[in-house]
Amino acid sequence: MGNRTSIVSGRTADSASADPASPAALDASKLNITLAKKLKPLQPIETLRFGQTFADHMIIATYDPEIGWSAPEVKPYGPITLDPQCSCFQYGGNVFEGMKAYLGPDGKARLFRPDMNMRRMEKSCARLALPPIDGDVILELIKRLVNIEMRWIPKESGYSLYIRPTVIATRPGLGVTASDHAMLYILASPTGPYFTKPVSLLAVSENVRAWPGGTGGHKVAGNYSPSFLPQRTAAEKGYDQILWLFGDDRRVTEAGAMNFFVVVKRDDDDGVDLITAPLDGTILPGVTRASCLALASDPEFHEEISVRIHPQEMIYTMHDIAKWSSEGKLLEALIVGTAVIVGPCNRIGYEGKDIVIPGAGTGPVGTALRKKILDIQEGRTEWKGWGVVCS
Template identity: 45%
Template sequence: MASRLSPLRTLPRLASLTRNAPATSSASSLARPLLASQQIRGYKKAPQPMRDVMTGEIIQIPDIDASSLQIQNTQSPKTRLPNSKLIFGKTFTDHMLTIPWSSASGWGTPIIKPYGPLELDPSSTVFHYAFTLFEGMKAYRQEDGTVRLFRPDMNMARMNRSAARIALPTFDGEALTELIKKLVVLDSEWIPQEKGYSLYIRPTLIGTQNALGVGPSSDALLFVICSPVGPYYASGFKPVQLLATTKFVRAAPGGTGGYKLGANYAPGVVPQAEAAKEGYSQNLWLYGEDHALTEVGTMNLFAAFKKPDGSVELVTPPLGDMILPGVVRDSALRLAQDHADGKEVLPGLPEKLVVTERKLIMADLVEAEKNGTLFEVFGTGTAAIVSAVDKIGYEGRDIAIPTGPEGLGPIAKGILDRLVAIQTGEIDHPWSVIASEGKA
């Protein structure tokens, strides 16, 4: 977990990011001063670079300062759709958060303003060299109006890790979390209270240097948008079918598969379309001559096996260059391990459970199906939380995988039920972070 970053950045990092990059800022146009006729709240001058008192040279540049937030309320609120009409990622709230960054002046003034288009130069590095990363988070609203986020510290740590990997600026994760809370609370009426509904939050960081050339971007923009969403499986849980193939490779050692970068996602669209033509929902990404299992589509993978001593082993591949450190993956592992250790029993999970992070190969699944020890397979991710798998196409035949009567195996269902209870505040838990208290 990344530690809390200091409010100011030191000059060595500034030098590394500005090398061979112009000092002009294309992102600054995205944070223009607001008109006097527009409503502004919480205005405070953004922190300025720290300079040497003798030479005037910049020696530190500012980090994100949540206390300098400006808020511009929309004058034209949107009409909210009925919950039954919501489609994942299609509807967006009234406001968005933007924070520009420049290698010359650091992080600028955070602004919450009406949702709308970004103004970017056609030469912006995001368009040409894929300087882009994002996160996926959710907020939940209880009947009393309390708004909660789920483990935002994990998202901030992963976002900083991704930013460092592609030479984009890192930031104070706690400060960004506070700003996200303010955005979510401002648009909290957009969060459906109906069970299974939530507000999907998409923090994004892009390079905006308006000059061609491969190198660190001298300018960047961090923005956050929000979308009300319904349950991923609106009509009940439906297991997915996977096509395991080595025709396409999602990631390789030393690459960027373990980071949440935009460049990792577009190349997966054609393989998914090909899998769909063969009757499968998604790809099961394999790697190497032994066909090692890595991820399920855009989700982390779990598989469970019956053992000779009567126990059940829950396995997930270990993290590394090829596997994204999912927030739900980590949560599922910790809940399962607590159950295995007897710290907190989860209903439905096997009494004798062993939790393991180890390499899995397709031969393990083939043999387990053959001898009847394959217990269940599922994926984890922010959107669906948990998604069961009932068959895997591999080398011309389908491997059948047990699922329960509700479309989920007992481990997947037990973990899902507990996670949802934590996320919605039904169970008090430190992973559920309150953004605003409701009325008593």
């Protein structure tokens, strides 16, 4: 039968001591829980596709400028009702995050560096002038949802429960102005490996993913739909994803909706360079990106894998990649993100020719980074507090 309860969290909302006349802050201690009367059957893991299956429940809360945030609620997964005037439909005032919960060998669910997701979500909401959110409170709600939906986390390595917290602008009216109304909802979706083979990329310069002063450094919905047509064109030409280039010098930025790295042999034989574009406002500050750079800077990790890695955040171009390839220095190309973790690229199409990556793209650096991150995510390795138990 359905069950409705309220929980008290360990965090006290700021609104408790705030001016009673001010709008209420989002408060995890006011969480109400309405459980589904009937749970859905679990799917065999081999049938799971990213973002196609959803757990039994979701969390939802709304913001009104006079009242503030409503009490958040866990409720059965289902449609939401919105006025057709809502600014999320008209002006794209939508922000989201992507993160995963993994099941460890101790049977506990873990999130991977979730504080980074929450800080990024706060910045994304601020960039779109949405009502302010408290990422720490949202994280408490996410942990609660994960614990309710533990049965949906597959036990097999490489599988997880994908978490999608979303904030949408719900101001009614067609005026072109910032939304002072909002809705927060959090979904959970069991998923497996995003790619099962090395990925091919088509380098594109006639379209751009992001530009200086834009929103490329934030996780907002409007960044994604303009990429669909170029992605379709790439698929028609036999490529899996797009490698986005920027400017007349064809600077390398990102791959599809993922960060991008190359591994290049150094002239002094002192290991390899792990190169990615700098965070200049056009690059999404990915959690996995930051984790790869941190590991690549750590002598302990170098000792584990017996490779000396020199992480480099720098501007580089397709001309550089072509040159490194012709000189035999281009060793690996990697796509990096929450869904894929770390994946290999096997070829890059550019100006009618393919730059082929050695070993079909699968190399020691990408393999080691993926293994280390997955071991941390799945609780087999403790590393600098990156794995956060949902307790």
